[in-house]
Amino acid sequence: MDGPAPAPPRIEPPRVAVATRPLTIMETVRKARRNVLEIVPALAYRQPMLSGVTVKRWHMVMDPGALERVLKDRVESYPKSPVTKRLLKPAIGDSLFNAEGAHWRWQRRAAAPVFAHRHLVALAPVMTAAAARSARRIGDEMSARGRIDAYEQMIAATFDVICDVALSGRETLDRDAVSTAISSYMETVGRVSLLDVLSVPTWVPRPATVFRRKSSDLRPLMDRVIAARADAPPREDLMDLMRFAEDPESGRKMTPAELRDNMLAFIVAGHETTALALSWALYLLAIDPAAQERARTEARAALGDGPAEAAHLPALTYVGQVLEEAMRLYPPAAFLARIALDDDRLCGRPIAAGDILMLPIYALHRHHMLWDDPDAFDPDRFAPEAAKSRHRYQYLPFGAGPRICIGMGFALMEAKLILATLLAKWRFAPDGPAPEPAMNLTLRPRGGVGLRAAAGV
Numbered sequence: 001m002d003g004p005a006p007a008p009p010r011i012e013p014p015r016v017a018v019a020t021r022p023l024t025i026m027e028t029v030r031k032a033r034r035n036v037l038e039i040v041p042a043l044a045y046r047q048p049m050l051s052g053v054t055v056k057r058w059h060m061v062m063d064p065g066a067l068e069r070v071l072k073d074r075v076e077s078y079p080k081s082p083v084t085k086r087l088l089k090p091a092i093g094d095s096l097f098n099a100e101g102a103h104w105r106w107q108r109r110a111a112a113p114v115f116a117h118r119h120l121v122a123l124a125p126v127m128t129a130a131a132a133r134s135a136r137r138i139g140d141e142m143s144a145r146g147r148i149d150a151y152e153q154m155i156a157a158t159f160d161v162i163c164d165v166a167l168s169g170r171e172t173l174d175r176d177a178v179s180t181a182i183s184s185y186m187e188t189v190g191r192v193s194l195l196d197v198l199s200v201p202t203w204v205p206r207p208a209t210v211f212r213r214k215s216s217d218l219r220p221l222m223d224r225v226i227a228a229r230a231d232a233p234p235r236e237d238l239m240d241l242m243r244f245a246e247d248p249e250s251g252r253k254m255t256p257a258e259l260r261d262n263m264l265a266f267i268v269a270g271h272e273t274t275a276l277a278l279s280w281a282l283y284l285l286a287i288d289p290a291a292q293e294r295a296r297t298e299a300r301a302a303l304g305d306g307p308a309e310a311a312h313l314p315a316l317t318y319v320g321q322v323l324e325e326a327m328r329l330y331p332p333a334a335f336l337a338r339i340a341l342d343d344d345r346l347c348g349r350p351i352a353a354g355d356i357l358m359l360p361i362y363a364l365h366r367h368h369m370l371w372d373d374p375d376a377f378d379p380d381r382f383a384p385e386a387a388k389s390r391h392r393y394q395y396l397p398f399g400a401g402p403r404i405c406i407g408m409g410f411a412l413m414e415a416k417l418i419l420a421t422l423l424a425k426w427r428f429a430p431d432g433p434a435p436e437p438a439m440n441l442t443l444r445p446r447g448g449v450g451l452r453a454a455a456g457v
């Protein structure tokens with residue numbers, strides 16, 4: 001006699017070691033250097049808010065209602081940390097990502113239509129082509145080495161996309177130079193900014209000089225691409241959409257320098273983050289063969305033998321759920337920071353002007369008051385019905401409120417097209433030690449994501 005269907009096995013992927021006792025300032029510095037998330041105490045996964053003093057008074061906010069107040073209702077009173085902004089400035093100027101107040105508002109108004117759905121659909125063929133190339137590169141790497149590092153592969157795939165839509169094209173670019181400049185930028189600025197968010201004294205050595213040198217490589221490169229565009233016929237890519245974008249209220253357009261800084265901000269904010277969402281999704285599917293089979297069945301039914309295109313997106317619901325669950329467990333932007341400009345109250349506690357607010361998205365997404373079995377991988381949490389009962393501010397991979405990620409639609413489309421294409425073609429299994437989630441600016445898989453890929457049919 002048939003009994004009830006067996007429950008799917010519980011999959012618990014790697015997580016960050018949590019601090020179970022208060023840390024001294026030097027321990028905080030040491031841990032923040034190694035992995036920022038290790039300074040998040042165990043209590044942060046169970047309490048709505050924690051407060052303390054490490055040089056300055058700080059608060060860690062995990063309560064969805066308080067997060068809504070900080071990120072939306074009182075957004076003007078909680079700007080991004082000025083120190084972080086000053087550090088980012090040499091690389092991305094006063095671009096959308098970095099600006100505040102009126103200078104942020106006009107840029108956001110000008111750039112918002114660039115990311116409208118109809119433009120994203122027009123960019124999709126580039127993503128489809130990059131997905132197909134990625135599937136081929138994985139085959140080549142398997143033939144050459146018998147294994148892949150999914151993180152490296154996904155960095156290559158999203159870099160392909162950004163080159164084609166932001167910089168098209170390949171002809172004006174030294175791809176290796178850009179790639180190296182971006183990754184050393186991420187390596188260095190990540191560590192710098194968190195030490196500063198915590199107001200760690202300036203005598204603690206920082207790799208800022210390295211960062212300035214490396215980030216400066218990117219700017220002249222982008223200037224050359226922009227100059228080459230001045231005489232070229234218009235194209236419908238991100239660069240030209242931004243080149244002709246204007247603020248509907250003032251009619252203001254970007255100067256070449258503003259355009260450069262914003263394009264660099266898109267690359268820095270968009271390329272590695274999307275690769276991370278994909279790498280973690282591939283890893284999670286590799287350790288959960290049943291979920292992988294379900295996603296593959298969906299992808300093959302929609303795609304047949306070709307790569308995924310925009311028209312297939314509505315049929316890729318489970319693939320989308322896998323990505324959402326991957327970004328819950330491993331949010332690429334796992335830790336945001338703000339500073340209080342005014343006195344306020346959050347969760348009934350006083351906030352004083354000058355206090356630092358840490359928003360540990362990683363802990364929010366694994367919070368025991370908000371999620372059932374928070375450390376387990378379960379894409380069904382994001383089934384359309386289940387998602388309806390959630391507080392909007394308990395799941396924030398792209399932030400929220402007026403400063404929500406402007407590239408969210410772009411990133412989700414790209415990630416879905418790439419993941420579906422790879423799953424339809426390949427079957428993935430883990431190879432080697434599990435990656436360690438470690439954060440500096442973004443949440444990276446330390447040790448890489450070792451996988452084997454076999455033809456998936």
Ligand code: HEM
Nearest residue numbers: 097266269270273274332333397398399403405406407411
């Ligand atoms: C999975 C991929 C991505 C993730 C997880 C992500 C995450 C985020 C988050 C959390 C924020 C808010 C930061 C804060 O409030 O402090 C943000 C802002 C931003 N993101 Fe993304 N992002 C992704 C992809 C992209 C892409 C593809 C682009 C551009 C093409 C982009 C461009 C930006 C910009 C310009 C901002 C600043 C927006 C503003 O302040 O008005 N991001 N992103």
